[in-house]
Amino acid sequence: MKSPIVPQNITGVLGSNRDVVRQHNLSILLQMIHFYGTVTRSQMAAATGLNRSTISDLVAELEQLGFATETVAASASGVGRPSYVVTASTKVVAFAVHPEVDATTVGVVTLSGKVLKTLRVPMSESPTSAVSVQTAAAAIAELKRGLDADQKIAGIGVAIPGQVRVSDNVVRLAPQLGWVEQPFGSMLSQVSGLPVFVDNDASIGCMAERNFGAARGYLDVVYLYAGSGGIGGGAIVNGSQLRGASGYGGELGHVRIGGSNEKDYSGLAGTLESMVRRDDLLHVFKMFSATDEELDVEIQSTKSGEAKKILGAQIDALGAGISSYVNIFNPEVIVLAGFLTSLFNYDPDRLLAAVKQGSLNASSERVVIRAGELGADLLMIGSAELAFKPLLENPSAAALSAVKKSR
Amino acid sequence: MKSPIVPQNITGVLGSNRDVVRQHNLSILLQMIHFYGTVTRSQMAAATGLNRSTISDLVAELEQLGFATETVAASASGVGRPSYVVTASTKVVAFAVHPEVDATTVGVVTLSGKVLKTLRVPMSESPTSAVSVQTAAAAIAELKRGLDADQKIAGIGVAIPGQVRVSDNVVRLAPQLGWVEQPFGSMLSQVSGLPVFVDNDASIGCMAERNFGAARGYLDVVYLYAGSGGIGGGAIVNGSQLRGASGYGGELGHVRIGGSNEKDYSGLAGTLESMVRRDDLLHVFKMFSATDEELDVEIQSTKSGEAKKILGAQIDALGAGISSYVNIFNPEVIVLAGFLTSLFNYDPDRLLAAVKQGSLNASSERVVIRAGELGADLLMIGSAELAFKPLLENPSAAALSAVKKSR
DNA sequence: ACTATATGTTGCCTTAGCCAACAAACCTTT
DNA sequence: AAAGGTTTGTTGGCTAAGGCAACATATAGT
Secondary structure: OOOOOOOOOOOOOOOOOHHHHHHHHHHHHHHHHHHHOEEEHHHHHHHHOOOHHHHHHHHHHHHHHOOEEEEOOOOOOOOOOOOOEEEEOOOEEEEEEEEOOOEEEEEEEEOOOOEEEEEEEEOOOOOOHHHHHHHHHHHHHHHHHOOOOOOEEEEEEEEEOOEEEOOOOEEEEEOOOOEEEEOHHHHHHHHHOOOEEEEEHHHHHHHHHHHHOOOOOOOOEEEEEEEOOEEEEEEEEOOEEOOOOOOOOOOHHHOEOOOOOOEOOOOOEOEHHHHOOHHHHHHHOOOOOOOHHHHHHHHHHOOOHHHHHHHHHHHHHHHHHHHHHHHHHOOOEEEEEEOHHHHHHHOHHHHHHHHHHHOOHHHHOOOEEEEOOOHHHHHHHHHHHHHHHHHHHOHHHOOOEEOOOOO | OOOOOOOOOOOOOOOOOHHHHHHHHHHHHHHHHHHHOEEEHHHHHHHHOOOHHHHHHHHHHHHHHOOEEEEOOOOOOOOOOOOOEEEEOOOEEEEEEEEOOOEEEEEEEEOOOOEEEEEEEEOOOOOOHHHHHHHHHHHHHHHHHOOOOOOEEEEEEEEEOOEEEOOOOEEEEEOOOOEEEEOHHHHHHHHHOOOEEEEEHHHHHHHHHHHHOOOOOOOOEEEEEEEOOEEEEEEEEOOEEOOOOOOOOOOHHHOEOOOOOOEOOOOOEOEHHHHOOHHHHHHHOOOOOOOHHHHHHHHHHOOOHHHHHHHHHHHHHHHHHHHHHHHHHOOOEEEEEEOHHHHHHHOHHHHHHHHHHHOOHHHHOOOEEEEOOOHHHHHHHHHHHHHHHHHHHOHHHOOOEEOOOOO
């Protein structure tokens, strides 16, 4: 979208006034307690540069809004009067939804970042979007029953294995699920009565690892996830998520890295996804399906020459792909997830060598490759973040839904 | 660099106070007149949402700082009292420096975006960094003599054909010039007594096209420039320049797109730069050296079958590269510069087809490919922007140097 | 117990931007 | 030419968010 060149502030307006200052400061403090879990008032003052009295006032407002809780310091450590400890409220929650071919997973996550509960609803066949919406809505209703009456709901975040137009929450294409142009967001919003935020699963994973996991606090991150459905990616550029004009950015699996004519799940030839395939490994190990853990055991213990050959080729291809991303993004850290972790662990030196070989010296000299940390909670935490985002950006304007108890 | 997850504001501090508001508003208004040249006070009020009286006050401060000039409307158009017209001062200038193998170009650019004068100093041999610094300093001294005594200098911006560590203005590697680890910024700063800002030429070109040229106002841009020294690139992600952790980001020419073993100027195989080579075209046209204009004439008028074959292959390779960038960045616009413009114009349909073929449908559906607009002034304007940036971000704290007239 | 240190609280102050009324400059209509 | 309508600039006073300084409070060390 065309827009003024001048940077806008958080309100989307160019000018700042006192209201914007207040909003910004509330937002900063709420983000601090959200991301770090527990922060003392003195830490807040030090980090923000704001006056003690101002912090006091702001925290009081956050508490009144129901987002924060103040407690006296549990254990006093150090000289001086102990500072109050501020914690994110457990009374504010968001739902997370993750539709897959064989199951739809739904969870409740608190503003304090804790996954309260997850429900995995197995599917006998790949669900249509309508079925998936019904399934999700039912699971959410079920989870709602487990909430207290005084809890507030920020909304629903949805992680889709496919391309999502973020502006209106439409799934453009999810090859595995067979969805094309499905307005998942409005469908689920209609049924649930809650605000819904939809995004690509790998983008969500990237953001979650940046906010709470292996890439925590880094400003420039490349994230690669590989599962049975192919390779997805995400990137953090200068601290903000790479989205692109419509939200389709970060498709790092669909980048051409070789001359091969082998096609990937989206029909593109010679891409990273076409050369690093989970199915090829399952095949050589004669497995029909396997969890990442089961596959990892096979990979790390294999004695098969053919398996070693395939692993080597996949590591080289992954290295070539990563080296391109090193040249493009000059990231500080590259986070690998899914079975890419197994490839990395199988022969880290070979992967690093392949990366070095394909990238410019200066760009690659300080880059770190590591595995994702969030495991099973990754997409639950990440999807919930989508719903928390508006609240974090403007706490005093947040419109939360109450939990209506069914009688 | 590791940092708090919470977004910082323009001061680099987390908290906002009244000073920050003032700084932000001054910055916004100065950016408006800088980028748009001439803005009325009523336009400012409409764009920023600030009150008329506030705009009046802010503009008065900018005028007092010497950055803006207010004039009564030249031609009144429309009902109502005509609004004052605010213009960027021509009294504030920056120098631009562009070292190349065969020449060093130096220019003066005003805050209003006008290139006052350029000096091209031809070189008999590729200059060392020391020689280049001396040449640039001499040219700057020469240009200074043409300035008025009441003009102020913001600094010097330098565009380097190579990788630059932006944090300390060190040229890490400039293959054509043969420079390795040259602290060009501090060297030139020492000699000239002015603040110096160094960056990669393609990154600067990208930023210039975004601020003043073909990508003006877009939030997501991919820029590709090809000259005799290879292919450089840049990207704008969500409105801000892709820099990477150390400033080496955006090396879009060094991304592997094919299985070829042909190496590029940085020794990497199968990259875009290795497959789209200006030299190959010069060779087929039996030219030893040529300007982009001369080469373009040959390209558009050639009847040679071999030339057509090479052109076709290069267009396909360029299309493959662009399609990767479409998948990665989901940009709104792709700007081509240097002789890539000629490739595009030779057969736009073929290039577009190659891009479509290699990219995901959703990502490529709205992307526009166009030629750069800024021509010869590109790097002068862009480099000067580097020097203007601190001033634009914090007008009231800007420390400008006076023009000391030699007697 | 006393001191040093760090943090919370309180009341007052400063100031950027807002507001409303009025003035000024333009266009249109009579 | 005068009157009315419209838009913008100017002025004086107002509002409120954050700073400040003094004091209160809670810890550690001696």
